[in-house]
Amino acid sequence: MHEMSIALSIIEAIEAKAAGEGPGRVSEVELLVGRLAGIETESLSFCFEAAAKGTIAEGARLAIEEPQGVGLCSECATSFPVSFYYAECPACRSLRVQIVSGEEFKIKSFTIEEEGK
Numbered sequence: 001m002h003e004m005s006i007a008l009s010i011i012e013a014i015e016a017k018a019a020g021e022g023p024g025r026v027s028e029v030e031l032l033v034g035r036l037a038g039i040e041t042e043s044l045s046f047c048f049e050a051a052a053k054g055t056i057a058e059g060a061r062l063a064i065e066e067p068q069g070v071g072l073c074s075e076c077a078t079s080f081p082v083s084f085y086y087a088e089c090p091a092c093r094s095l096r097v098q099i100v101s102g103e104e105f106k107i108k109s110f111t112i113e114e115e116g117k
C-alpha cells in the first residue's frame, strides 16, 4: 500500500530529526498534503497510527492540511481551482493548464514533549 510507505517515511524523517533533541515523545505531527498529491489522507492517518507503534511517534496526533489544487492557464493566465490533473480553463477552454498548487506533500512541523513532564 502506497500510504503505508509514506507513513513509514514520515516516521523515519521524524526520528532522524528528533534524534538530536534528547528523550521525548512526539505528540503532534502537522502535514501538508495537497489535494492533487494522490494521497488518501484517511488511509494515511490509519497507516501512520499503525506504523508509529513502538516508535517515538506512537500515539501522536496527525493534523493534515489539504491545500486546494490551483491551475494556471498558459493561454490567458487565468488561475482557478482544479480537482483533477486534466483541467480545462474556465475562461478560454484551453487545456494548456499548469498546476501551480495542490501537489505538495511535506511535514510542516511536529511537536516533541519531553519525557517526565
Ligand SMILES: [Zn+2]
Residues within 6 Å of the ligand: 073, 074, 075, 076, 077, 078, 089, 090, 091, 092, 093, 094
Ligand atoms: Zn485560459
